[in-house]
Each structure stands twice: as structure tokens, then as C-alpha cells.
Amino acid sequence: MLKFVGGVLIIGAATLFGFLKAAHYIRRPKQIRGLISALGRMETEIMYALTPLPEAFASLSKQVAEPLSSLFRITSERLLKSDGKSTREIWQWSVNDVWTRTSMKQAEQEVVLQLGAVLGLTDRSDQIKHLRLAISQLQTEETESREEQRRYEKMWKSLGVLIGALIVILMY
Numbered sequence: 001m002l003k004f005v006g007g008v009l010i011i012g013a014a015t016l017f018g019f020l021k022a023a024h025y026i027r028r029p030k031q032i033r034g035l036i037s038a039l040g041r042m043e044t045e046i047m048y049a050l051t052p053l054p055e056a057f058a059s060l061s062k063q064v065a066e067p068l069s070s071l072f073r074i075t076s077e078r079l080l081k082s083d084g085k086s087t088r089e090i091w092q093w094s095v096n097d098v099w100t101r102t103s104m105k106q107a108e109q110e111v112v113l114q115l116g117a118v119l120g121l122t123d124r125s126d127q128i129k130h131l132r133l134a135i136s137q138l139q140t141e142e143t144e145s146r147e148e149q150r151r152y153e154k155m156w157k158s159l160g161v162l163i164g165a166l167i168v169i170l171m172y
Contacts, residue, residue, distance in 0.1 A: 003172060007171075007172070010164050010167050010168050011161065011164035011165060011168055012164070013164065014161065014163045014164025014165075014167065015160045015161045015164055016160070017160050017163075018156045018157050018163070019156075019157055019160060021156040021160070022152070022153045022156040022157045024103050025103075025145075025148060025149045025152050025153045026149060026153060028103040028104055028105070028148070028149065029142055029149055031067075031068065031103055032138055032141055032142040033142060034064050034065055034068050035064075035068055035112070035138060036135050036138050036139060036142065038063070038064045038068060039134055039138070040131075041059075041060055042056055042131060043131045043132070043135075045059065046124055046127055047128055053079060053087065053119060054076045054080050055076075057072045057073070057075045057076035057079065058073065058076040060072040067098055067102050068098075070098050070101070071094055074094045074098065075090060075091060075094040078090045078093065078094060086120075087119050087120035087121065088116055088117050088119070088120075091119060092113060092116060095109065095112055095113055095116065107141055108138060111134050111141070112134070114134070115130055115134040
């Protein structure tokens with residue numbers, strides 16, 4: 001009976017691991033879509049509402065889901081306190097703090113960091129051009145992430161169960 005319970009626990013743990021790994025592939029396209037949506041809203045805030053960056057970031061933090069909400073909220077708070085730091089430095093600092101909580105990869109982070117280099121430094125039309133460029137690049141990354149999701153989601157779910165079964169078979 002003890003062997004049976006141990007085997008079930010091992011299979012259960014391996015299955016859980018597989019499903020958690022698959023969840024990473026499920027979250028990534030959703031988070032990229034959320035980021036694209038947020039940047040589109042930021043474009044509207046800058047172009048039509050003429051909203052200052054700290055207020056625009058605070059507004060965006062209320063409109064998007066976590067962990068992106070934290071990114072915009074932290075950036076807004078840091079911009080208000082600024083302590084002589086540039087918008088670029090604050091944006092990089094915030095992105096680096098929050099990025100580990102996302103399912104997004106380095107490619108998306110590079111796009112976001114490149115965007116931060118021009119925020120608040122140039123005129124509205126130039127910032128809009130950079131926002132549109134970032135949105136375009138993120139749309140490409142979203143397409144790739146959907147393909148990865150199709151390819152790896154089922155694999156990780158199945159692999160978790162199979163590895164658990166293999167461990168149980170090898171143990172007994």
C-alpha cells in the first residue's frame with residue numbers, strides 16, 4: 001500500500017511539473033497581447049490626451065493585468081520621486097525588477113527597453129513612431145509565442161505524466 005501511495009505521489013508531482021511548465025507557454029502570448037494593448041493605450045494617452053508620463057503609467061497600471069500592472073505602477077511611482085534619474089534609467093530599473101515575474105522572454109524585454117530609451121526625451125510624434133514600432137515588433141513576437149505554445153504545451157503536459165510513470169517503473 002505504501003508503494004502505491006508513493007507511486008501516485010511521484011506521478012502526481014511529475015504531472016504537476018509538466019502542467020506548470022505548459023502554463024508558462026500559455027501565459028506568454030496573453031502577456032504579450034496585454035503589453036501590446038497597454039502600449040496602444042499609451043499611444044492614445046500621449047497623442048490625444050497629452051497626459052504626462054507618470055500619469056499615463058499610473059492610468060495604464062489600472063487597466064492591465066499583473067505583472068504588467070506592477071511595471072507601470074512602479075514606473076509611475078519612481079518617475080514621481082525621480083531623484084534626478086532619467087526616464088530611461090527609471091524604465092530600465094522597473095523593467096528589470098518586474099520582468100522575472102512575467103512569462104515573456106528576452107526578445108520582448110529588449111523591445112520594451114528600446115522603447116524606454118526614447119520615452120520622455122523626444123516630441124510626441126517621435127514617441128508615437130517608437131510606440132508603433134514596439135507594437136509591431138511585439139506582434140511578431142506574439143505570433144512566434146503562439147507557435148511555441150502550440151508546439152510545446154501538449155508536449156510538457158504529456159511529458160510530465162510520462163516522466164512520473166517512468167520514475168515509478170524504474171523504482172519498482
